[in-house]
Structure formats: C-alpha cells, structure tokens
Amino acid sequence: MKTWLISVSVAAILISGGTQAAGGAAEGDAAAGEAKVAVCLACHGPNGNALVPTWPKLAGQHAQYIYKQLMDFKSGARENAQMSPQVISLSEQDFRNIAAYYSAQQQTSGVTDPALAELGERIYRGGNPATGVAACTGCHGPAGMGLGAAKFPRIAGQHAQYVDATLKGFRDGVRANDPNKMMRGVAGRMSDEEIAAVSQFVQGLTEAVAAE
Ligand code: HEC
Ligand code: HEC
Incomplete structure (x- = not known):
C-alpha cells in the first residue's frame, strides 16, 4: 500500500513537472484522510461511491480537483447548502489528505439509458x-x-x-x-x-x- 502510494505521488510530481502545480495535493496522506471522512460517508457513500444519485461520487476523482473544490467551498467560490458547512472545521492539510484518500479509491461505474x-x-x-x-x-x-x-x-x-x-x-x-x-x-x-x-x-x- 505504502509503495503504491509513493509511486502515485511520484507520478503526480512527474505530471506536474516537479512543481507544486498540483495544488499541493501530491503531499496528501491517504491514511490521514481516511480518518477524516466518517462524516462524509453519509452522503458520499462507502469509499466515495455515493449511493444517492444527487450526491457526487468522489472515488477515483483526481486529487488536484478534489483539493480545489474543497478550497472553493471554504472560500465560498462554490456554494451548496449541504456541502459548504462540511469544510468549516477542516484545514488545508486535511483537504490534501482527504483528496489523496478519495483519489485512490476504486469508482463503481454506471450505465447509459x-x-x-x-x-x-x-x-x-x-x-x-x-x-x-x-x-x-x-x-x-x-x-x-x-x-x-x-x-x-x-x-x-x-x-x-x-x-x-x-x-x-x-x-x-x-x-x-x-x-x-x-x-x-x-x-x-x-x-x-x-x-x-x-x-x-x-x-x-x-x-x-x-x-x-
Ligand atoms: C449532507 C450531505 C453531504 C455531506 C455530509 C458531505 N457532502 Fe460533499 N457534497 C454534497 C453535495 C450535495 C455536493 C454537490 C454540491 C453541488 O452541487 O455543488 C457535494 C460535493 C462535494 C465535492 C465536490 C465533488 C465534485 O465532483 O465536484 C467534494 C470534493 C466533497 N463534496 C467532499 C466532501 C467531504 C470531504 C465531506 C466530509 C468532510 C463531504 N463532502 C460531506 C453533500 C455532502
Ligand atoms: C474547455 C475545457 C472544457 C470543456 C470543453 C468541457 N469541460 Fe467540463 N469542466 C472543465 C473544467 C476545468 C471543470 C472544473 C471546473 C472547476 O474547477 O470547478 C469542468 C467541470 C465539469 C463538470 C463538473 C464535475 C464535477 O464533478 O462536479 C461536469 C459535469 C462537466 N465538466 C461536464 C462537461 C461536459 C458534459 C462537457 C461537454 C458538453 C464539458 N464538460 C466540456 C473543462 C471543460
């Protein structure tokens, strides 16, 4: 698990050209993130695969994108009555860790009508x-x-x-x-x-x- 996480971080650094262009998300600690998501489970489901279709799946989403959204909810750039209150007590490091955790989960795919x-x-x-x-x-x-x-x-x-x-x-x-x-x-x-x-x-x- 550790080795795998390290290789993911290395890949992220390579993709971002070795800079912090990844919004700092490459520094996230998935295990620390997992410890913070108990409250998120109610809406985003087990491993970030939301069961209710009005709530987004987070599993397999890019860490950089998740981190940006959490920052946007915190700053008010993105607002939602259900989601905005969830980030109030979380730090930027929590966001990085949570992003690392969800990005490493396997997404359940869906079907097209x-x-x-x-x-x-x-x-x-x-x-x-x-x-x-x-x-x-x-x-x-x-x-x-x-x-x-x-x-x-x-x-x-x-x-x-x-x-x-x-x-x-x-x-x-x-x-x-x-x-x-x-x-x-x-x-x-x-x-x-x-x-x-x-x-x-x-x-x-x-x-x-x-x-x-
Ligand atoms: C009460 C239900 C609820 C809870 C609890 C909740 N969320 Fe959300 N979350 C939402 C809703 C609804 C949205 C979509 C908001 C919108 O439409 O803009 C969302 C959106 C998000 C997004 C953006 C997803 C995307 O694809 O753009 C992230 C990231 C996220 N939540 C993370 C979290 C985290 C981390 C927690 C726990 C700390 C959490 N959420 C707890 C309801 C919830
Ligand atoms: C010019 C580039 C561009 C094109 C073309 C584009 N998108 Fe996007 N899309 C983005 C970016 C960038 C975001 C993230 C915005 C943010 O930071 O919140 C996004 C976000 C989204 C989201 C929100 C994801 C989430 O989890 O909340 C959906 C859904 C989406 N796009 C669907 C589409 C669809 C469908 C099309 C074609 C009809 C499309 N996009 C075309 C760049 C694009």
Whole structure:
C-alpha cells in the first residue's frame, strides 16, 4: 500500500513537472484522510461511491480537483447548502489528505439509458457546431477521465442526476467556480435535452465504451 502510494505521488510530481502545480495535493496522506471522512460517508457513500444519485461520487476523482473544490467551498467560490458547512472545521492539510484518500479509491461505474445514448455520445464527442457547444472530449478526454494536472475532473461513471444538475448550475451561474468560465461557456449553450443526454452518456462512459 505504502509503495503504491509513493509511486502515485511520484507520478503526480512527474505530471506536474516537479512543481507544486498540483495544488499541493501530491503531499496528501491517504491514511490521514481516511480518518477524516466518517462524516462524509453519509452522503458520499462507502469509499466515495455515493449511493444517492444527487450526491457526487468522489472515488477515483483526481486529487488536484478534489483539493480545489474543497478550497472553493471554504472560500465560498462554490456554494451548496449541504456541502459548504462540511469544510468549516477542516484545514488545508486535511483537504490534501482527504483528496489523496478519495483519489485512490476504486469508482463503481454506471450505465447509459439506451434511449439517450446516441445524442449523448454525439454531444460528448463532437459538441453542437450549430450552437457553439464545445466537445467534452477536448478537456475531459475520450474516456471521461479528465486530467489531474490541469484540474479537469474525471466525469466518467459519475451519477447522471448529479451531472445534469451540475451542468444546469453552470448554465444558470449557480456554480461559477470554473476557471476562465470554461464550463459556463459550454453549458450556457446547451438545451435541457442535450444536458439530459450527455449526462446519461457520461454515467455509462468507460475506457471500453471509448474504445468502441
Ligand atoms: C449532507 C450531505 C453531504 C455531506 C455530509 C458531505 N457532502 Fe460533499 N457534497 C454534497 C453535495 C450535495 C455536493 C454537490 C454540491 C453541488 O452541487 O455543488 C457535494 C460535493 C462535494 C465535492 C465536490 C465533488 C465534485 O465532483 O465536484 C467534494 C470534493 C466533497 N463534496 C467532499 C466532501 C467531504 C470531504 C465531506 C466530509 C468532510 C463531504 N463532502 C460531506 C453533500 C455532502
Ligand atoms: C474547455 C475545457 C472544457 C470543456 C470543453 C468541457 N469541460 Fe467540463 N469542466 C472543465 C473544467 C476545468 C471543470 C472544473 C471546473 C472547476 O474547477 O470547478 C469542468 C467541470 C465539469 C463538470 C463538473 C464535475 C464535477 O464533478 O462536479 C461536469 C459535469 C462537466 N465538466 C461536464 C462537461 C461536459 C458534459 C462537457 C461537454 C458538453 C464539458 N464538460 C466540456 C473543462 C471543460
């Protein structure tokens, strides 16, 4: 376990070019993080695989992204009535440790509603040129795995209900913590139908689906 964690940290340092570009998340201690997450379990589930689909899965998410979100909830850049109070008594080192813990957990993947799969995949891979919706692939990758060093989150396997609500949040400006309005620029051009379809596609996206 220790050896594995060290190799993950080394990989993170290599990816970030040996700098602290990873938001300091590379310093996290997963065991110390695990000791802090008892309270998170109620909503984010065992090992960060939330059972209720309105709550996001954290398992397998990039540590750099998790750390940024926790910092954003603390500063108020991202607000949510259920989530914001959770970070009040936690330190930045706790955030690094919690991020290290959740990023090392195995995510349970999901499935796509076949009725929405075709439209969802089209949006994901090609966007909507007519309305200027950018392809999700460009930042989140063909398999939805994101890019930790750039703080592009993994969205593969995330609950469709959470993704749908989050995209609407970006569209309406309720969530506005995306650097350079990267997500507001995308979601602001999407219809409810497109959001529902791409959310379903993301929920069932895996490396195997991406390779099809
Ligand atoms: C009462 C339920 C609840 C509890 C307890 C809770 N959370 Fe959350 N959490 C949420 C909700 C709801 C969201 C989504 C907020 C939104 O839509 O912006 C969230 C979002 C997050 C996110 C961002 C996920 C993403 O994909 O952007 C992180 C990270 C997170 N929580 C970590 C934690 C940690 C760590 C704890 C424990 C210290 C915790 N949460 C406890 C409800 C909860
Ligand atoms: C230009 C790059 C870019 C493109 C294109 C893009 N995203 Fe994102 N996306 C981001 C970034 C950066 C974030 C993280 C914002 C933050 O720091 O909170 C994000 C966050 C998200 C989230 C929130 C994840 C979470 O766990 O809360 C979802 C869902 C999402 N994107 C879906 C999509 C979908 C679907 C598309 C295509 C329709 C798309 N994105 C296109 C850059 C992009």
